[in-house]
Amino acid sequence: MINAVSALTGRAEAPDSAAPPSVGPDPLAIAMTVNGAARSLQVEPRMTLAEALRGPLGLTGTKIACNRGACSACTVWLDGVPICSCTVLAVEIGTRRVTTIEGLARGDALHPVQAAFIAHDALQCGFCTPGMVMSCAALVERQPDLTADDVRAAISGHYCRCGTYPHVVAATLAAARTRKE
Ligand code: FES
């Protein structure tokens, strides 16, 4: 950017020491922790976390639908908190822990929310399902005693074209009961 002195005098601009170093457009080497494992990858600075997960990291369980923070299909956990991964750049993740739908199960044992979604038939086309599961699992992890309204609030940002909401609520309440037992 041309500074005011330069514009008025035509003299060369002094370097702005406060400005962050510019990066890109070439890919950068970054590292992040995904599902408990340290991963190294190359990303363009404009690449979102969702794109990095699905592309270089090969974790296609995370879905991209609107790609603008409006549907929650791309929900993952960042340090245990659900976020829309299409709204965060991969280069911004740093040391924060990323958990995706692939990282919820413990070996062959599904997370109680995953198992309850199957038992309660809480999906149809399945496109919104990984994001729904991540939000519902985060809720069950942080709040053992749930009401249906708690679940509705947790999934309020999730769009499901197939209309699975009643089954999602029933599944999450059942998972919370399982978790308590
Ligand atoms: S794909 Fe990220 S919010 Fe819709």
Ligand code: FES
């Ligand atoms: S199960 Fe099809 S969009 Fe939700």
